[in-house]
Amino acid sequence: MLNLNRRTLLAAGAAAATAPVISACGSDSSGSADGPLQFILSGDGNQGGGYAAMAKKYQEETGVEVEIVDVPYDDLQTKVRNAAQANDLPAIARMPAIDPVWLERTVDLADVAAEANPIEGMYATDDEGKIPALPSDLTAVGMFLNADLWEEAGVDYPTSFDDNVWTWDEFVEAAASVREATDVRFSLAMDRTSHRLTSFLYQFGSEGLALTEDLSEYSANQATAPALERFVEMNDDETMPRSVWLSEEDPNAMFKTGQVVAYYSGSWQIADFVENIADFDWVSVPMPAQPETATNSDSAAYIVVFEGTGQEDQAIDFVKWLYSPENYAEISRIAGFLPAIEGVDVTYDERQDDFDLYNEAIANSPDFIGEVKMRELELQVAGRSSDLGDDPLVEETVKAIGGDITVQEALQNALDLLNETID
16 A cells, blocks of 8 residues: 655755756667766756756766756657667666556666665565666645735635635635636636546545556546536636646646636646746645545656666666665755655755645545555556557546537546556
């Protein structure tokens, strides 16, 4: 079971490091112990800057150069797959998921895990006891409010789980009052991802589109269709803008420019908002519950070390160094990470209350969420999870919002497509 409640997060915002990153891809040193260790990842200024800062520190301490290769997120999977097929893998990568295309090319990180002590359930072993990947950091879904708008409208909101956490009915009513009083366009914008949508489903008693215990298929409980129906109905160009899910308008930009009363996103936004919102006060708040209080927390990405580079030992040394308590706490502070390993105390520069709230959200979430995540990871580590490219839950929900199919059809289509991914 995934146990996220044993950890204390000291928290709040983060300042991005200014060390440069390299945007090239490909390795001139593949298969050779010479040359820098290439570390491919996709990060914004905070995440990429955090790894760049640690690479600089590592070179100063050891003399070993770690070359950060920062590529666009949409290109990352393809670049690493192509590199695997061309026998030109980097030494290290930070990947969004474990891909069967390169799974067999990974180095066993069991020794690193034994020293680093990742959170239980955030990593998995294969049938032979190999640990092919370690969690880089933890993310959790949450809600932000434009506090100035709520104050202007004179509408109250909960600020902690000690308050009476609002239901979705109460939130929608309150946000509509703020929208109307302040002449703002929309009540709420939500990131166009299944990670965010699934947390919404959890709050209505759904378990999302989850693998069965024997990892044989995806299924959904009876609460899922009504919850998805509610979400589709909320995309009405008042409560939520249809343009975000139908045409991928940027909800982050909508929030930053004051077009929405609330923004449904997650912990990774905190560092960005600290740096880039100066025109209004913003606040993290508990998400609504109807009846469940639930976030969706998971590893943001996975650290892997690849075989066949001639630099495996050097790469392992760097990863062990990175996961030492002192260094892991430092990158967590710089990059605005929630730590994915036990016993690490992180003192962030700002916004401690925001990160503390995410810790509370994780602690108050149902246990089944951890179990669902663990099954997904076990499927990946077993090499049984293939990728369709598009996200079935998102793509089918978009069709339902657009009126092309019913919610029940969207749910069944998404389940069918997900089941096609199981090898």
